[in-house]
Amino acid sequence: MTIEDRKSHFLTLGKFLGQFELKDSVLDEKLPHNEKFFTEMDHKIDSAVHHNGWFNRENVVFSLQEWSKALTRENLDEWLSKYEFKEKEPKTVAVIMAGNIPLVGFHDFLSVLISGHRVQVKQSSNDKQLLPVIAAYLMALEPEFEKYISFTDEQLDDFDAVIATGSNNTARYFEYYFGNKPNIIRKNRNSVAVLTGEESKEQLEALAEDIFRYYGLGCRNVSKLYVPEGYDFDSFFKAMYGWNPIINQAKYANNYDYNKAVYLMSEFKLLENGFLILKEDGSFGSPIATLFYETYKDKDELKGKLEAHKDKLQCVVSHNFKEDEVRFGDTQHPRLWDYADNVDTMEFLLNL
Template structure:
């Protein structure tokens, strides 16, 4: 396949995903949630819609114009995919194929169905992709390079197993929000979306908020009442009840919205149903906290031009690379 053939296939895939029928979305949800109870119809639709928008022709062309365009190579790139949110490994899948390499992906047991369906759609559009895509639940072998995503613990294993190959290995990261006290109610709600979309399970979900000293939490928590539907999910409620009981038994001060818990902490990654917060004295103090912990942060949400605007954390562009590592540069230089 030429580069243009691959590009046009993904443009067509985007069109089909943007026009997927409600009945097909229902089927995808029912199949996907059987592997991962955290997946809801809304979260599956959000992921499919986000990928459909990601694959718009103008965006794909803008993205790929920054890299060499090559015909198919004989190199095989192994992927170890996560399954914390629907289709979370799609960007790596796209990057490997559009750069001309073959994909050999170990798909997550928590999300094996959706990536297979999207792959099937792509092969139907461009049958030449069939021999360039291998999806398996088994251990992968026979690759030339690897991109692996997992926890800090699994990353240590990845380094041992994949260290001798060209690789990108991603570990735990989380996202944070910066509140100034001048946000509108809609902007606070948008930060809530960044916290609670996908039940906070993604690395681009805000798990910690920085507030200015003296901040009044009451309006913030009242605004977050619009997310009370979190209590409709039994797994979320189980985590909420458990963490609340721990805080009460230990005498830990916290705010309780009735749907989530807000607790002051120096830690960065909060448990499910809990949002950590920390105060900052001034901009210099805030910058020090953020800069000294860059290795832990996926993205920062806030009104400052340096940050991602509230409500946009789960809408990365093609060039917003996980962990700040340019995946396409890595792939085109293999």
Template sequence: MDLQQRITAFARLGEYLRGFDKNKKFSVTNITSPAFQNLKNEVDSARLRNSWFVQENVENMLFSLGKSLELSKLEQWTSKYDLDKYDKHHVKTIAVIMAGNVPAVGFHDFLSVLISGNGILAKLSSDDDKLIPAIADLLLEIEAGFKGFIKFEKQKITGFDAVIATGSGNTARYFDYYFGKYPNIIRRNRNGIAVLNTTETKNDFEKLANDVFMYFGLGCRNVSKLFVPEGYDFTPMLDVFSKRIEIKNHSKYFNNYEYNKAIYLVNSRPHLDAGNLLLVEDESYASPVSVLYYEHYNDIMQLNKKILLDSQSIQCIVSNDKGVKSSFDFGQSQEPELWDYADGVDTLGFLLGID
């Protein structure tokens, strides 16, 4: 396959995935596709295998992926690289070790490997071992030329040329030890942050709530910490957040909320309570499920310096303050473009640079 065939296939896949729009359920033209029906079945049953994967969240993720796979975006993304020249090189096998914290979180690596003309050897998380294979089956139905380029391995992975591995800080040390001799991208824990400045509107807080609550806060792009000016009034924000009452119906999330609340009460630790989320002052970036950390700042320039120094802990930033560098608008933390690489590492550039 040449580059244009690969782009066309993923653009077609995007049409299917955009069918998971909650406002236009399954609007793709060929819903009789067996592979698409299988993907739909996996979406419907995802919560039975992983209770964090509620149907609304899985569908939201697939729809978001579908939006990123528009033909114009795929062409814009790949145009920055000399992929046509790379097609003449020997195909590499790329081992991709995927996380399972949010649905189909390894898709961008899956896409990057295949769009570059390489083959993927994927090791799936036991927390999410059905969605990516179902997406792969749909891609193969769209373009049979990918056959032989996609393999899933349940046992020890062998016979690869490079590695992309995503995990926690602990697993990253394991990855460093075992895969350090190969060309690699090894990702560790990161979190999203929000910078507030008192000009936020109710609509801003509604969008920020998506950044905080989507996927129960388990994603590396979820906002887990706020930076706020001294004396910031949290009341308007918490009023908006408290209306997300449906999240309290999820037993695991609400158990975390009640547990953390009890700990803070027993330890007399100051906190604010939205009824579904706890707001706690803390210098850390990674907050527990159902907890949102905050820290005060006095000067936006000094905050930018701090963010730069702490960049290894930060995945993305949301803010309406134009003085905050490299930030997304509120509500956009879970809507990255194809060129918004995890950890700021150019995955496609890495793949094209493997000797």
């Protein structure tokens, strides 16, 4: 397969993923092999929800739709145009995936195959339903993919490089076991938002998406706010209100109740609205249903602080605060060239 062949197959995959809706998905009869795989994917969406209490159909479909929007000719061309693809002997790249949100490891899967290498996938037990269907669909489109895609539940062996995503704790094990191979090893990251008090209602409502999508489980979810001293949270809480049904999800509600009880027993000062707790805290990573916040006096001083901790941050959401900021509402719409941990995965793969 040439790079153009691979791009063409992922374009078709993008159209396939775009069929699935929260309700009343409609089969596109023009897509190849669709009748079989449409039904299978729709079934696996339900299976994913059944196997992981943090997954619901809305979030799974949201992930599929986002990948469908990403896999367009324009996006693929813009992403790949800066790289030089040469035909060479493919390497086997082991990809160890997290399972915190649906298809969280798909970008690595895509990158390995687009680069012309073989992928050996070790999935998280929390997210094992969807990617095998995607892989099977690609193999139906192009049987040669059968030589390039494999899954394993066993110990990884016979690979040339590794991409592993996990916590700070698991990263130590990854570094120990895979340190002798070319590798990308990702650790915990969090995202923050910087508010000035001048945000519009629309910007704050968009920020709610950054906070609550996937119940806040992703590294791109905003887990902390920076607000100016004396900030009035009234407008912020009003903008969050549209997400109040989230408290009806049992696991989220359990986290809310538990964290609120712990904080109150510890006599921490809290702000809350019945489904989100705000706690002043210096840490970046907050528990589920809790958002940390910290006040600032000087913007330049805050910029320096965030720059000093950039290895812990995935996104900084703001408006006209810093050059590489993410717009309000955009954290869960990453582009193909928005690499996790700011490590260029494609460059790594092409240099193997």
